[in-house]
Amino acid sequence: MxxxxxxxxxxxxxxxxxxxxxxxxxxxxxxxxxxxxxxxxxxxxxxxxxxxxxxxxxxxxxxxxxxxxxxxxxxxxxxxxxxxxxxxxxxxxGIVPREVEELLAALVDRVCDLTDTHPYAAARAAARFERAAGSTALLVGRTVRTNLLTWEYIGRAFGCTPEQALDRFGETLQDGDPLGDHGDL
Known part of the structure; x- marks a missing residue:
């Protein structure tokens, strides 16, 4: 079957x-x-x-x-x-692996639970999560530099157009990068 x-x-x-x-x-x-x-x-x-x-x-x-x-x-x-x-x-x-989805859901649930008993800790955890999420720009840039993904796929993953993905993450590509034109749009 x-x-x-x-x-x-x-x-x-x-x-x-x-x-x-x-x-x-x-x-x-x-x-x-x-x-x-x-x-x-x-x-x-x-x-x-x-x-x-x-x-x-x-x-x-x-x-x-x-x-x-x-x-x-x-x-x-x-x-x-x-x-x-x-x-x-x-x-x-472009599906997120099940175990990653479960980890993200558990993290959100735990931070929400903290808001009732330890609101300052919940705010600090949310701030740390936001800073960690900022590293996505570096990860996206790396996938383009190593030809793992095109801007079309990155845009699809983030729910935007390839041009919007390039605008959002393109500055992470360094000068002299083999994809100086920022890859395939």
Whole structure:
């Protein structure tokens, strides 16, 4: 059964990997589920990797156990083809990883709790959080300098246009930067 993300745009699966590192062609009847490549009716898979209907394939190879589908697929585990596919979807969709969302929510809840009993501590914590958030400009600049993201993706992440993202974060790029034109808008 394939894995489908919340948006419905990504359908993931464990992709079979042969000994030479390639992915086997579908069987004559069109089926291609990893467990079919057990050597009985065609090539034998030696590992699996995360795969997605959008064409993405994970780099990491994972052990497979023809007798244990759950262990091979790793659904809900922190490592395995499913975890790799989830990371792909997060990056492709610009989604914040679940554990980061949970940390941010816990921080907001804790600061709100402090307002009732220790309002000055809550204000200090909020000020520290605001200063820490200011470092996002440095992180954004680094992603552009190292060609990890374009201004289009940065704008999408911050809910603005590429031009607005450049206006907001562009000054963090230093003179002599290989992306002196500030990357692709």
């Amino acid at each position: 394939p894995w489908v993300d919340e948006s419905g745009r990504h359908e993931g699966f464990p992709a079979a990997v042969l000994a030479d590192g390639s992915e086997p062609a579908p069987l004559p009847d069109g089926r291609s589920a990893w467990w079919l490549y057990n050597g009985a009716d065609g090539p034998r898979a030696v590992a699996v990797r995360g795969g997605c209907g959008c064409g993405w394939r994970g780099e990491r190879l994972h052990l497979l156990d023809f007798g244990d589908d759950e262990a091979t697929e790793g659904v809900g585990e922190s490592t395995g083809p499913f975890a790799d596919w989830e990371a792909h979807v997060d990056l492709a969709e």
